Amino acid sequence: xxxxxxxxxxxxxxxxxxxxxxxxxxxxxxxxxxxxxxxxxxxxxxxxxxxxxxxxxxxxxxxxxxxxxxxxxxxxxxxxxxxxxx
Numbered sequence: 001x002x003x004x005x006x007x008x009x010x011x012x013x014x015x016x017x018x019x020x021x022x023x024x025x026x027x028x029x030x031x032x033x034x035x036x037x038x039x040x041x042x043x044x045x046x047x048x049x050x051x052x053x054x055x056x057x058x059x060x061x062x063x064x065x066x067x068x069x070x071x072x073x074x075x076x077x078x079x080x081x082x083x084x085x086x
Contacts, residue, residue: 008066031062
């Protein structure tokens with residue numbers, strides 16, 4: 001695992017084999033996409049927390065609830081070619 005941080009349903013993970021995924025804490029992978037298909041991120045404020053929206057070429061968008069801004073910022077260096085929209 002290259003990077004992992006908590007979200008509402010479990011964890012956001014960035015894997016060595018090139019995937020970003022959302023995994024339940026004690027369960028299956030809920031969503032994943034290969035990094036090459038990620039086209040952008042958006043961070044939307046909701047009180048003290050944020051909803052991160054991941055945009056992909058193949059699957060459209062996926063909303064990840066309850067993400068902290070510091071954790072969101074940790075993800076950005078792994079996608080330097082993308083523009084983060086906040």
